[in-house]
Amino acid sequence: MIGSELAQQVAGDVAAVLPSAVPLAASVPQPGNEHVAAAFAGAVVAEVNGAQAGVVALLVGADLVNALASSPLGGLDLAAATQPALDTLASGLSLTAGAGAQAEPASVVATMAGPFTVVPLIGAGIDAAIVIQDRLLTPAVAPGFAAAPSAAPSAAPSGPTPGAAVPQLGHVAPVANRNGSTSSRGIEMLHGVVMEVTVELGRTRMTVRDLLALAPGAVLELDRAAGSPADLLVNGRLIARGEVVVVDEDFGLRITEVIDEAAAS
Known part of the structure; x- marks a missing residue:
């Protein structure tokens, strides 16, 4: 059949x-x-x-x-x-x-x-x-x-x-x-499983009032100093850090540190 x-x-x-x-x-x-x-x-x-x-x-x-x-x-x-x-x-x-x-x-x-x-x-x-x-x-x-x-x-x-x-x-x-x-x-x-990888520049906390007041041109201050490495996260887990670079007009991340399991936890 x-x-x-x-x-x-x-x-x-x-x-x-x-x-x-x-x-x-x-x-x-x-x-x-x-x-x-x-x-x-x-x-x-x-x-x-x-x-x-x-x-x-x-x-x-x-x-x-x-x-x-x-x-x-x-x-x-x-x-x-x-x-x-x-x-x-x-x-x-x-x-x-x-x-x-x-x-x-x-x-x-x-x-x-x-x-x-x-x-x-x-x-x-x-x-x-x-x-x-x-x-x-x-x-x-x-x-x-x-x-x-x-x-x-x-x-x-x-x-x-x-x-x-x-x-x-x-x-x-x-x-x-x-x-x-x-x-x-x-x-x-x-090895063949596709993962979503996220690069995080920093974080901040805001009240709902401040979020509702956001408009084009607003600047958010993050909890990370200029020049500090960005975090590389997989499935929400920190696995590496690196510096942001430009590759063919797109952003990229040059890995500078791989986080071991003990440090990540």
Whole structure:
């Protein structure tokens, strides 16, 4: 059926961009049931819009959840880290994804509000899965899909082979935290995660009266002397300081000091 073919192709695209310490491959699509969330530690849900409107979701294992929580840059947001994967999922359905929202894995089944398809993403085990409402897999959602190039088998060497047993999500033990730690998977699974970096020149405090009185030409005095280094913040956490420079008519920051974890805290 074209719906299952589309689901597997989309899952293969998602596997290429989802943060993981090992290459992921799309397994065989299977009908969703109330047990699919049991093997996962985290979930992100997003609304999709276009020819149809609906909901899609990503289920992820404890390795990714724990790696984000224990990042040396501070706790990172699961929804933000997986947004590129959600965008890829929606794009494969000829739809557009809204911002993902973190959810409890057990709530995903109810969020689907009807029949849905699950495609496991296989790495060292069932490391993740995509969840798609069945009505989003109709040909009308992805016109011309039959003519689209099929995913290259070599792109997912660890995927299931013909005759191999298909992982059944409703009958597997949780793969999360198999060895009691994420150290063997490594922080390298986060290397491709896009972070928002902020440069802060200084701060000040103002009353609401003064804020309402602001007008073009007003000057705010910051709590930092002229010539002092600016702060580089990632996810609100101070990681470095530097001096503001101009690069091709744009502002830049030349790093002069990297803040160690003890100093930052």
